[in-house]
Amino acid sequence: MEIIKTENLTFDYIRRDEDGNVEGITTAVDDVSLKVKPGEFIAILGHNGSGKSTLAKHINAILFPTEGTVFVDGMNTRDDEKIWEIRSTAGMVFQNPDNQIIGQVVEEDVGFGPENMGVPTKEIWERVEESLKAVGMYEFRKKSPNRLSGGQKQRVSIAGVLAMHPKCIVLDEPTAMLDPIGRREVIRAVTALNDVEKITVILITHNMDETIGANRIIVMDKGKIAMEGTPREIFSRVEELKALRLDVPQVTNCAHELRKRGLKIPEGILTDKELVEALKHVNFG
Amino acid sequence: MLRDITLGQYYPADSVIHRLDPRVKLFGTLVYLVTLFLTDNFIGYLLALLFLAVTVTVSKVPVSFILRGLKAVMVLLLFSVVLNLFMTKGEVVFSIWKISVTKEGIYIAAFMAIRILFLIMGSSIMTLTTTPNNLTDGLEKGLGFLKIFRVPVHEIAMMMSIALRFIPILMEETDKIMKAQMARGADFESKKLTKKVKALIPLLVPLFVSAFRRANDLATAMEARCYRGGKGRTKMKPLVYKKRDALAYLIIFGYLAAVILIKIYF
Amino acid sequence: MSILVNHLTYKYNPGTPMESVALNDVSFEIGDGEFIGLIGHTGSGKSTLVQHLNGILKPTEGSVYYNGRDVFDGDYDLKELRSHVGLVFQYPEHQLFESDVFKDVCFGPLNLGLSKKEAELRAYKALKLVGIEDDFFYQSPFDLSGGQKRRVAIAGVLAMEPDVLVLDEPTAGLDPRGRDDLLDSLKTVQAETGCTVVLVSHSMEDVARYADRILVMNNGTIVYDDKPVSVFRHYDKLKEMGLGVPEITGAMYRLRAAGFNVSTDVITVDDAVNEIMAAMGHA
Known part of the structure; x- marks a missing residue:
C-alpha cells in the first residue's frame, strides 16, 4: 500500500478584500495525483509559486483539498478523528529554522512532539536520545537553539519530527535559508534517515543538486506535475528543465552542450566522475 | 544596554541549584525577598549575604555574570540611594548648602542599596539557573490550583x-x-x-x-x-520532588527562622 | 580610487571575556566601476566587513577612506556617506514598511533631503531599473511575491543613487529564476549607472559568472584578492575552507587528473565546452 496517495488534488487560495468579498482565486495545486511507496525518497522541484509547498502542507493535514482526496498511510486527511495520527505519521520540517523551534534547549524542543502525543516520560527521553543521535546532534542536546548554526537548527527540527516516530518526513525547502555547509549537513542527515531508518522522505527544494540522491523527482510548474522520473531521466531532459528555468547542474549542462556539438556521450550525466568516464569512452571507443 | 539584562536569561551549568525543582527555587526566591524586607540590622544583612554567597557558589554561575545584570538597574539604585541620603531627617553629619546628610540617611541609603542589590541578585540566581521552560513548568504546576477558577x-x-x-x-x-x-x-x-x-x-x-x-x-x-x-x-521533564528538594525546603525554612530570630533578638 | 580599507580590525565586545575578533587587519581597495564578488562562509566576517563600508559599524582599529577622506574622522557626515555607499542587507524585504511600493522607495531619497519631486523621479528610475512594472507601484509591498519584494527593497537603496552598491547575499532564499533575474538586473544597473557593485555571496557559480574580481574571506581575514580565474586556481585551499570552486572548474580539475589535456582555468560552462571540444579534437 502507498504511504502517500493523492487523487486529483486541487487547492484554491481564495483572496478576499477588506469586506470579505472574493477578489480572486488562485489555483495553487491543480489536479495532482501522486503515489509514494514506503521507503521512497522523493524530491519535488519547482519554483516559488509552483504549488510544491501547498502540496506538502496537504500531506501533513495543515491544508485540506478544495477538490480530490489525500490519503496518508490509508487515512483520509479529511477524517477529523485521524488528524493527529496523520500528523505524527507524516512529520513536517519547514523552511525557516528559527520559526519552528519551540524549546529553549535542544533536547526540550525534540521532546515537544512526543509530549503532545502523550508519550510516557521515560520513552520520551529514549526517543529524544535516538533522534538526536540519528541527526548527529546529540552532543548539542543541552545547548540553546539560538547558539546553533542554521544547518544545526534544521537538524534539530528533523530530530523533533523523528521523535514522533513518523513513517514519512516532508521537508519544505529545508535548505533555502542555509549556506552551502549547512545545506550539505541537512541533505546528508536526510539521506541517512532514508537509507538507515527506511523512512519515506519527501524533499521539497529548488536546488537541483540536492535531488541527485532521490529515487524519483517530481517537477512542478503552475500547480501541475510537469515532469516525473528518476534523477537520470529528469536530468536527461536539459532543454525542458531550462525552459522551466530550473537550475541544471553545471556538469550536466556541460555534457549536454558537448553532445549538441557532436560528441557521442550519454544524456543525463550527473557528476564530474561520470563526465570523465563518458569522455574516456569517446576517446578510446 | 539591552544585552546587559541578565534577568530572565539562563546560564547553562551543571549544579545542584540548576537541578532543584523550579517550585523550590520560586518559593526560595519569594522567601528571600521577604527576608530582605524583614531585616533591618547588620547581622541580618550579613546572613542574607551569606545565604546569597553560598547559593551563588553552589550554582557555579560566575559572579561577574550576575554583577553584569546589575548595570541595568544602576539608575534605580542611585536614585533611591540619593533620595534616602538627602531626604532622611535626623542627626546631621555634614551639609552642603541647604542639603544635609544625616546619620540616619546614610544608614537607610546603605540598607536600601544593599536591599536592591540583594533583591536583583537573588532573583537573577533563580532565572540564571532555571531554563525558562522549567520556570514556566514550575509556575504552571505551582499555580495549578488556579485552574479551578x-x-x-x-x-x-x-x-x-x-x-x-x-x-x-x-x-x-x-x-x-x-x-x-x-x-x-x-x-x-x-x-x-x-x-x-x-x-x-x-x-x-x-x-x-x-x-x-x-x-x-x-x-x-x-x-x-x-x-x-x-x-x-x-x-519530558515532569516536576517530581526529590530528596534534595526536601533538603532545600528545610534550608529555606531554616534561613527564614534565623532571620526572624535575628530580628527579634538583635 | 573610491574606497580604501586600511588595516581594519573589528572586535565584538572588546575588553570583555566575550571578546571575539570578527575582522583581523583587513586591507584592500575598491576602484570605480568594478564588480566585486566577496565570498566566505557564514562567520567569515564578510557581513561585518560590508557594514564598515557605509559607516554602520565603527572599526576597533584601522580606517576606511572614501574618495581619500577618512570616514570615521569625527567631522565626516556619515549620512552623506550612506548616500554614496548604498548597502542592501540580507533579506532586505524585511525592511519594507510603507503603505505602497512607490512611497517605500521614496523613503531613502527623502531622507537625503531631496524635494518630493526629485525623490519621486529617482524612485521611478530605480523601480524601472530593477524591473518592477508600473502596475505594482501603488500596491502594498506586503502583497508582492518574495522576489518582487526583494527587488523593491533594492530599489529603495538604488533610489539614493549610490556610487557604490553593496549587496549582502541578495539572492538568499530565492529560487533559481528569481536569482538569475536579480543578478542580471544588477548587471544592468551597473551598465546603466556605472556604479561599483560589491556582491557578497557564498555561491561560487554566481560570483564566477558576474564578478571581475573576487575577495575571499576566511576567519576574519582576506585570503585571496584577484581575478576569478586566478582565485579558483587555489582549488585545494578553497576546499579546505569549505568554499570550493565552481562545479565546472572542479570537473576540469578531475578531467585533467584523468589525463585529459584541458586547462583548469575555466569558470563557466561555455568555456568548459570549448576547452573540452578542443582537447577532444586534438586527442
Whole structure:
C-alpha cells in the first residue's frame, strides 16, 4: 500500500478584500495525483509559486483539498478523528529554522512532539536520545537553539519530527535559508534517515543538486506535475528543465552542450566522475 | 544596554541549584525577598549575604555574570540611594548648602542599596539557573490550583515560554532593521521628540510584520507537531520532588527562622 | 580610487571575556566601476566587513577612506556617506514598511533631503531599473511575491543613487529564476549607472559568472584578492575552507587528473565546452 496517495488534488487560495468579498482565486495545486511507496525518497522541484509547498502542507493535514482526496498511510486527511495520527505519521520540517523551534534547549524542543502525543516520560527521553543521535546532534542536546548554526537548527527540527516516530518526513525547502555547509549537513542527515531508518522522505527544494540522491523527482510548474522520473531521466531532459528555468547542474549542462556539438556521450550525466568516464569512452571507443 | 539584562536569561551549568525543582527555587526566591524586607540590622544583612554567597557558589554561575545584570538597574539604585541620603531627617553629619546628610540617611541609603542589590541578585540566581521552560513548568504546576477558577494556566505558561524564546530573536531583528533603515538615511539619533517618534515607524512596522509572520509560522509548526493544548499532554521533564528538594525546603525554612530570630533578638 | 580599507580590525565586545575578533587587519581597495564578488562562509566576517563600508559599524582599529577622506574622522557626515555607499542587507524585504511600493522607495531619497519631486523621479528610475512594472507601484509591498519584494527593497537603496552598491547575499532564499533575474538586473544597473557593485555571496557559480574580481574571506581575514580565474586556481585551499570552486572548474580539475589535456582555468560552462571540444579534437 502507498504511504502517500493523492487523487486529483486541487487547492484554491481564495483572496478576499477588506469586506470579505472574493477578489480572486488562485489555483495553487491543480489536479495532482501522486503515489509514494514506503521507503521512497522523493524530491519535488519547482519554483516559488509552483504549488510544491501547498502540496506538502496537504500531506501533513495543515491544508485540506478544495477538490480530490489525500490519503496518508490509508487515512483520509479529511477524517477529523485521524488528524493527529496523520500528523505524527507524516512529520513536517519547514523552511525557516528559527520559526519552528519551540524549546529553549535542544533536547526540550525534540521532546515537544512526543509530549503532545502523550508519550510516557521515560520513552520520551529514549526517543529524544535516538533522534538526536540519528541527526548527529546529540552532543548539542543541552545547548540553546539560538547558539546553533542554521544547518544545526534544521537538524534539530528533523530530530523533533523523528521523535514522533513518523513513517514519512516532508521537508519544505529545508535548505533555502542555509549556506552551502549547512545545506550539505541537512541533505546528508536526510539521506541517512532514508537509507538507515527506511523512512519515506519527501524533499521539497529548488536546488537541483540536492535531488541527485532521490529515487524519483517530481517537477512542478503552475500547480501541475510537469515532469516525473528518476534523477537520470529528469536530468536527461536539459532543454525542458531550462525552459522551466530550473537550475541544471553545471556538469550536466556541460555534457549536454558537448553532445549538441557532436560528441557521442550519454544524456543525463550527473557528476564530474561520470563526465570523465563518458569522455574516456569517446576517446578510446 | 539591552544585552546587559541578565534577568530572565539562563546560564547553562551543571549544579545542584540548576537541578532543584523550579517550585523550590520560586518559593526560595519569594522567601528571600521577604527576608530582605524583614531585616533591618547588620547581622541580618550579613546572613542574607551569606545565604546569597553560598547559593551563588553552589550554582557555579560566575559572579561577574550576575554583577553584569546589575548595570541595568544602576539608575534605580542611585536614585533611591540619593533620595534616602538627602531626604532622611535626623542627626546631621555634614551639609552642603541647604542639603544635609544625616546619620540616619546614610544608614537607610546603605540598607536600601544593599536591599536592591540583594533583591536583583537573588532573583537573577533563580532565572540564571532555571531554563525558562522549567520556570514556566514550575509556575504552571505551582499555580495549578488556579485552574479551578478557570484560569488557563497551561496556555499562559506556554505563551510565556514562547515569548522568552523569541525575545533574543526579535532583539537581533530590531538591530538588523535599524541598521537597514540607517543605510537608507534614517536618523535614529535625532534629539527632537517628534523626529524620534517619526523615526520609529520604519522600525516598528517591519518588526510587527516580522513578529506576526514568525507567530504564524510557529503556530503551523506547533500544530504539525500535534500540539493541541494541555489536555492529554505528557512531560519530558515532569516536576517530581526529590530528596534534595526536601533538603532545600528545610534550608529555606531554616534561613527564614534565623532571620526572624535575628530580628527579634538583635 | 573610491574606497580604501586600511588595516581594519573589528572586535565584538572588546575588553570583555566575550571578546571575539570578527575582522583581523583587513586591507584592500575598491576602484570605480568594478564588480566585486566577496565570498566566505557564514562567520567569515564578510557581513561585518560590508557594514564598515557605509559607516554602520565603527572599526576597533584601522580606517576606511572614501574618495581619500577618512570616514570615521569625527567631522565626516556619515549620512552623506550612506548616500554614496548604498548597502542592501540580507533579506532586505524585511525592511519594507510603507503603505505602497512607490512611497517605500521614496523613503531613502527623502531622507537625503531631496524635494518630493526629485525623490519621486529617482524612485521611478530605480523601480524601472530593477524591473518592477508600473502596475505594482501603488500596491502594498506586503502583497508582492518574495522576489518582487526583494527587488523593491533594492530599489529603495538604488533610489539614493549610490556610487557604490553593496549587496549582502541578495539572492538568499530565492529560487533559481528569481536569482538569475536579480543578478542580471544588477548587471544592468551597473551598465546603466556605472556604479561599483560589491556582491557578497557564498555561491561560487554566481560570483564566477558576474564578478571581475573576487575577495575571499576566511576567519576574519582576506585570503585571496584577484581575478576569478586566478582565485579558483587555489582549488585545494578553497576546499579546505569549505568554499570550493565552481562545479565546472572542479570537473576540469578531475578531467585533467584523468589525463585529459584541458586547462583548469575555466569558470563557466561555455568555456568548459570549448576547452573540452578542443582537447577532444586534438586527442
